[in-house]
């Protein structure tokens with residue numbers, strides 16, 4: 001059996017009296033696109049935050065390639081090759097795409113200039129262009145501020161940035177929710193490129209046809225529990241909706 005890149009077992013999360021994750025098991029395997037679906041409030045975003053270091057679980061274990069880990073920040077998860085692209089993007093709108101790729105991880109000039117904190121802009125621009133080319137991202141211009149790009153292009157920059165700093169797993173929470181049809185297709189193509197580059201993607205989406213089009217595996221949550229899992233080709237919009245709305249939890253041991 002393949003060892004998961006990232007695995008979570010018996011994850012619980014309480015916010016005060018609200019028990020929002022009740023013993024979730026989740027794994028990400030090498031070179032896959034895994035969709036994470038469920039109705040509003042099912043716990044998808046909370047689970048992703050836990051798996052990417054933005055929240056701590058109340059109980060439960062995480063492991064990477066079979067070794068126990070715990071993350072106390074998104075930066076720590078990133079050191080393990082894990083990053084998240086959030087709905088609200090978190091790009092710096094006034095900076096160029098290339099600057100955004102290196103935001104917080106700027107490269108310094110070699111030698112004395114670098115020691116004085118002088119940035120190596122030419123090298124960053126070169127590497128950024130390489131990264132966009134590798135993922136097939138075609139920007140209208142690499143020199144304009146990100147705020148002047150379309151929503152789809154901004155999302156592409158955010159994904160390219162995540163793929164620059166994470167080499168194992170990228171979580172994407174509704175990456176196409178705000179996009180039109182054409183831009184959505186481009187972002188889906190980019191997600192496939194990320195997978196081809198050897199990085200696994202966990203995609204949260206409400207768009208069932210999209211999930212069926214792109215995912216290799218589909219994990220369904222309901223009310224903070226695992227309720228179903230499908231392989232690509234074994235699911236339909238009807239079976240996914242049925243699992244999301246009336247799925248019976250696989251394990252009732254932690255249900256309250």
Ligand SMILES: Nc1ncnc2c1ncn2[C@@H]1O[C@H](COP(=O)(O)OP(=O)(O)O)[C@@H](O)[C@H]1O
Nearest residue numbers: 015018020038039040041042043044045046047
């Ligand atoms: N910081 C928080 N404090 C209290 N409750 C929260 C918090 N974050 C999420 N929740 C609750 O946890 C449940 C799961 O939320 P969420 O993970 O956002 O679900 P989903 O992303 O599947 O819509 C919801 O009932 C939500 O109200």
Ligand SMILES: [Mg+2]
Nearest residue numbers: 044045046173
């Ligand atoms: Mg959510």
